[in-house]
Amino acid sequence: xxxxxxxxxxxxxxxxxxxxxxxxxxxxxxxxxxxxxxxxxxxxxxxxxxxxxxxxxxxxxxxxxxxxxxxxxxxxxxxxxxxxxxxxxxxxxxxxxxxxxxxxxxxxxxxxxxxxxxxxxxxxxxxxxxxxxxxxxxxxxxxxxxxxxxxxxxxxxxxxxxxxxxxxxxxxxxxxxxxxxxxxxxxxxxxxxxxxxxxxxxxxxxxxxxxxxxxxxxxxxxxxxxxxxxxxxxxxxxxxxxxxxxxxxxxxxxxxxxxxxx
Amino acid sequence: xxxxxxxxxxxxxxxxxxxxxxxxxxxxxxxxxxxxxxxxxxxxxxxxxxxxxxxxxxxxxxxxxxxxxxxxxxxxxxxxxxxxxxxxxxxxxxxxxxxxxxxxxxxxxxxxxxxxxxxxxxxxxxxxxxxxxxxxxxxxxxxxxxxxxxxxxxxxxxxxxxxxxxxxxxxxxxxxxxxxxxxxxxxxxxxxxxxxxxxxxxxxxxxxxxxxxxxxxxxxxxxxxxxxxxxxxxxxxxxxxxxxxxxxxxxxxxxxxxxxxxxxxxxxxxxxxxxxxxxxxx
Amino acid sequence: xxxxxxxxxxxxxxxxxxxxxxxxxxxxxxxxxxxxxxxxxxxxxxxxxxxxxxxxxxxxxxxxxxxxxxxxxxxxxxxxxxxxxxxxxxxxxxxxxxxxxxxxxxxxxxxxxxxxxxxxxxxxxxxxxxxxxxxxxxxxxxxxxxxxxxxxxxxxxxxxxxxxxxxxxxxxxxxxxxxxxxxxxxxxxxxxxxxxxxxxxxxxxxxxxxxxxxxxxxxxxxxxxxxxxxxxxxxxxxxxxxxxxxxxxxxxxxxxxxxxxxxxxxxxxxxxxxxxxxxxxxxxxxxxxxxxxxxxxxxxxxxxxxxxxxxxxxxxxxxxxxxxxxxxxxxxxxxxxxxxxxxxxxxxxxxxxxxxxxxxxxxxxxxxxxxxxxxxxxxxxxxxxxxxxxxxxxxxxxxxxxxxxxxxxx
Numbered sequence: 001x002x003x004x005x006x007x008x009x010x011x012x013x014x015x016x017x018x019x020x021x022x023x024x025x026x027x028x029x030x031x032x033x034x035x036x037x038x039x040x041x042x043x044x045x046x047x048x049x050x051x052x053x054x055x056x057x058x059x060x061x062x063x064x065x066x067x068x069x070x071x072x073x074x075x076x077x078x079x080x081x082x083x084x085x086x087x088x089x090x091x092x093x094x095x096x097x098x099x100x101x102x103x104x105x106x107x108x109x110x111x112x113x114x115x116x117x118x119x120x121x122x123x124x125x126x127x128x129x130x131x132x133x134x135x136x137x138x139x140x141x142x143x144x145x146x147x148x149x150x151x152x153x154x155x156x157x158x159x160x161x162x163x164x165x166x167x168x169x170x171x172x173x174x175x176x177x178x179x180x181x182x183x184x185x186x187x188x189x190x191x192x193x194x195x196x197x198x199x200x201x202x203x204x205x206x207x208x209x210x211x212x213x214x215x216x217x218x219x220x221x222x223x224x225x226x227x228x229x230x231x232x233x234x235x236x237x238x239x240x241x242x243x244x245x246x247x248x249x250x251x252x253x254x255x256x257x258x259x260x261x262x
Numbered sequence: 263x264x265x266x267x268x269x270x271x272x273x274x275x276x277x278x279x280x281x282x283x284x285x286x287x288x289x290x291x292x293x294x295x296x297x298x299x300x301x302x303x304x305x306x307x308x309x310x311x312x313x314x315x316x317x318x319x320x321x322x323x324x325x326x327x328x329x330x331x332x333x334x335x336x337x338x339x340x341x342x343x344x345x346x347x348x349x350x351x352x353x354x355x356x357x358x359x360x361x362x363x364x365x366x367x368x369x370x371x372x373x374x375x376x377x378x379x380x381x382x383x384x385x386x387x388x389x390x391x392x393x394x395x396x397x398x399x400x401x402x403x404x405x406x407x408x409x410x411x412x413x414x415x416x417x418x419x420x421x422x423x424x425x426x427x428x429x430x431x432x433x434x435x436x437x438x439x440x441x442x443x444x445x446x447x448x449x450x451x452x453x454x455x456x457x458x459x460x461x462x463x464x465x466x467x468x469x470x471x472x473x474x475x476x477x478x479x480x481x482x483x484x485x486x487x488x489x490x491x492x493x494x495x496x497x498x499x500x501x502x503x504x505x506x507x508x509x510x511x512x513x514x515x516x517x518x519x520x521x522x523x524x525x526x527x528x529x530x531x532x533x534x535x536x537x538x539x540x541x542x543x544x
Numbered sequence: 545x546x547x548x549x550x551x552x553x554x555x556x557x558x559x560x561x562x563x564x565x566x567x568x569x570x571x572x573x574x575x576x577x578x579x580x581x582x583x584x585x586x587x588x589x590x591x592x593x594x595x596x597x598x599x600x601x602x603x604x605x606x607x608x609x610x611x612x613x614x615x616x617x618x619x620x621x622x623x624x625x626x627x628x629x630x631x632x633x634x635x636x637x638x639x640x641x642x643x644x645x646x647x648x649x650x651x652x653x654x655x656x657x658x659x660x661x662x663x664x665x666x667x668x669x670x671x672x673x674x675x676x677x678x679x680x681x682x683x684x685x686x687x688x689x690x691x692x693x694x695x696x697x698x699x700x701x702x703x704x705x706x707x708x709x710x711x712x713x714x715x716x717x718x719x720x721x722x723x724x725x726x727x728x729x730x731x732x733x734x735x736x737x738x739x740x741x742x743x744x745x746x747x748x749x750x751x752x753x754x755x756x757x758x759x760x761x762x763x764x765x766x767x768x769x770x771x772x773x774x775x776x777x778x779x780x781x782x783x784x785x786x787x788x789x790x791x792x793x794x795x796x797x798x799x800x801x802x803x804x805x806x807x808x809x810x811x812x813x814x815x816x817x818x819x820x821x822x823x824x825x826x827x828x829x830x831x832x833x834x835x836x837x838x839x840x841x842x843x844x845x846x847x848x849x850x851x852x853x854x855x856x857x858x859x860x861x862x863x864x865x866x867x868x869x870x871x872x873x874x875x876x877x878x879x880x881x882x883x884x885x886x887x888x889x890x891x892x893x894x895x896x897x898x899x900x901x902x903x904x905x906x907x908x909x910x911x912x913x914x915x916x917x918x919x920x921x922x923x924x925x926x927x928x929x930x931x932x933x934x935x936x937x938x939x940x941x942x943x944x945x946x947x948x949x950x951x952x953x954x
Contacts, residue, residue, distance in 0.1 A: 052597075063908040092674050095677070096670075114658075116588075116659045117676060118598035119598075119742070122743075122746065124748055127905075133589040134587055156588065157658055226748075226905065228834055263667060275672050279678070286685055286730065300716045313711075313716075318711075323946075444547070535949075544949075
């Protein structure tokens with residue numbers, strides 16, 4: 001709430017970054033996950049980890065329609081921090097390790113302040129937060145691939161997607177060097193968006209009526225997952241297939257939910 | 263937490279939160295500081311012995327705390343809440359003013375000896391509830407000794423630690439210490455004063471005390487025959503109780519005369535516990 | 545030497561026997577310390593918690609023992625503020641139990657967090673909106689209060705009280721007990737409540753989210769109520785167990801009955817409000833975000849039975865047993881009531897923590913189960929062993945039950 005006041009009190013109009021995920025385009029290749037892990041220096045998986053103890057800011061769920069073979073359909077749902085404007089994890093953090101950046105609308109996790117109580121993970125309905133259960137270890141030689149713009153996290157703290165905040169800072173520094181205060185739309189794009197071969201991810205300023213993303217948001221096929229919780233996520237999903245929409249979203253007034261397998 | 267710390271917010275919720283906890287912390291710390299201050303004052307005013315007695319008194323079971331006027335039968339039932347300091351007791355004062363204990367106190371000065379169950383109780387002196395007696399000598403000094411009941415409880419002590427000559431004693435404070443077998447106890451001083459001379463069993467008294475100039479109150483001591491007798495009866499009853507504490511039960515019902523050296527005749531009893539009970543040191 | 549430390553006039557078992565009886569507990573303590581070393585050295589991967597099951601056995605255990613430890617503040621409140629003098633005979637024991645519960649909970653919390661050395665950040669730079677910040681503040685201060693309340697009991701040890709300044713300090717500290725009891729009650733009210741509020745505010749967890757009453761979610765008040773309802777029952781139970789193990793009567797029967805009665809009355813009040821709260825939640829709060837009762841109770845083994853057991857078997861029934869004068873006069877009934885009341889609050893804390901996290905919120909996520917690792921169980925048992933050891937030593941060397949001497953005469 002404090003941060004929102006700051007946004008209002010500031011005369012300049014800051015962007016409010018958001019994303020639209022087109023579920024009809026996503027083929028589940030996983031490039032986004034890999035690009036994300038590399039960009040953000042996520043700790044490499046080891047044989048000890050499983051799919052619920054490893055760190056993957058960008059995570060792909062495979063959702064079936066539950067029908068037998070000839071009618072069987074599946075959809076891939078990339079799930080990551082939904083950058084809620086009414087941020088449940090921010091309110092619960094006892095020591096202000098989560099912040100909503102007034103400059104970008106990005107929800108930041110500050111690992112240096114985090115003491116690993118994991119209350120935010122319980123608060124997040126999207127399971128988009130990850131805890132460093134292990135000391136991060138980069139295999140011999142792999143440390144050369146580390147991104148110098150992003151600091152790796154230590155064991156015992158929580159981390160999550162921040163729309164490649166390192167890229168935003170870099171882009172801003174570059175713009176500042178050129179004497180500009182505003183970023184152009186193509187100047188700052190998260191790694192996942194950049195890496196998606198299907199163009200399923202659209203990123204941009206939600207408050208800019210001319211941006212691609214804000215036009216997509218207005219589309220009736222675009223929706224928020226679990227939007228009824230009132231957390232005001234800035235990540236939208238889009239599909240024209242009605243079964244997909246039913247399977248990935250729990251509408252308040254929908255009839256009996258179809259049986260789905262995760 | 264503090265205004266100069268990053269993330270401090272001047273919002274009502276935040277201020278109530280941090281202010282509330284600061285207040286609670288201040289309250290706790292103030293309470294502790296006050297305790298230390300009071301302790302310091304107690305030491306400065308030399309009230310240590312008095313406070314120690316009061317602290318000890320809090321631990322007495324209600325049996326032990328029975329009011330002297332309840333023992334003597336003037337009051338039906340009363341538990342002392344005044345640390346046996348009758349001089350400061352409103353009930354005691356009221357009783358004296360209304361003359362009610364007249365019949366009890368009437369026997370004061372009834373010189374002579376009294377005998378209860380073989381206990382020799384001379385009535386030319388005053389008795390303290392910790393089983394010491396006080397007798398004023400010709401020079402106005404106090405002689406202090408152990409009464410017959412106390413003597414028989416301790417029997418032949420292995421060690422007696424008497425206070426140094428010249429040291430100051432306080433009423434209900436420690437006068438001297440006694441050790442017998444595995445049990446030990448301290449004997450309470452019946453009066454305020456300065457130790458002039460120390461005696462022993464042979465002499466029949468343990469201390470000669472010069473009364474304190476600021477406090478010569480003896481109203482807390484038992485004087486009259488009737489009161490003293492009722493009290494000793496009550497003490498015998500308490501002893502019976504104390505000896506029956508768990509572990510080894512000992513009965514004193516052996517002819518009605520108390521033996522000279524009780525620990526010797528009943529070596530199995532928990533004398534440590536009994537001393538605590540009878541010499542008012544729980 | 546040992547005999548010199550034992551309260552005058554009471555008997556305790558032989559020192560050798562005492563130590564022998566404690567050996568298994570020391571072994572548990574040792575295993576727990578080793579598990580603690582593993583977690584501190586290698587990280588929380590030694591647990592079976594994961595990115596969704598972020599809270600496990602330890603958080604459940606913390607909530608449960610803090611609820612049961614409420615007997616300390618509540619007995620203190622009844623004795624020092626409401627002047628119910630019959631509780632003087634259990635207050636020392638209740639304080640020791642409270643101290644054990646709270647310090648044990650904090651020990652488990654320290655292992656549970658990823659970076660315990662940063663825990664002070666919460667005190668230095670709190671987020672006032674976070675229920676957990678409130679819990680941290682209250683727990684820290686209340687543990688301090690409990691330690692201050694414990695000090696006079698320790699100073700009453702036979703040897704220690706022979707040091708005049710200790711006894712003088714104890715005596716003066718004791719005069720401040722009503723103030724400390726009041727502060728303790730205030731702090732307990734807020735942290736018991738905030739522990740419930742912690743889950744009641746989670747608008748992303750429809751199973752835990754509740755309507756707001758005044759400024760707090762309803763679970764805030766329900767946690768306070770259930771804690772003060774179960775607290776006296778727990779004091780009753782521990783006192784009874786101590787009396788059985790030591791083979792001594794430590795308090796009079798009427799104290800047991802008073803504790804039971806208070807527990808019973810509060811349980812009935814709690815059950816009433818809990819039922820109202822559950823109905824509002826199942827019919828209004830939860831459907832408003834698209835979650836029906838079937839979404840919460842449609843996964844085995846957490847059927848609707850768990851709610852009925854919590855409210856009826858472990859709420860209403862012990863409540864009725866304990867408010868009935870006839871039933872609570874009989875020891876087996878009194879104990880049954882107390883056991884059920886404590887089990888009820890433990891089940892409530894289990895549902896609040898574990899069931900909340902095992903239920904899926906994303907439509908395509910799975911129902912999860914979680915089994916703690918041996919390290920988690922070892923640390924859980926370590927805290928219990930720590931409690932048994934601290935209590936045993938306190939019972940042996942400190943005057944926990946002032947009535948004991950009088951009650952054990954032939």
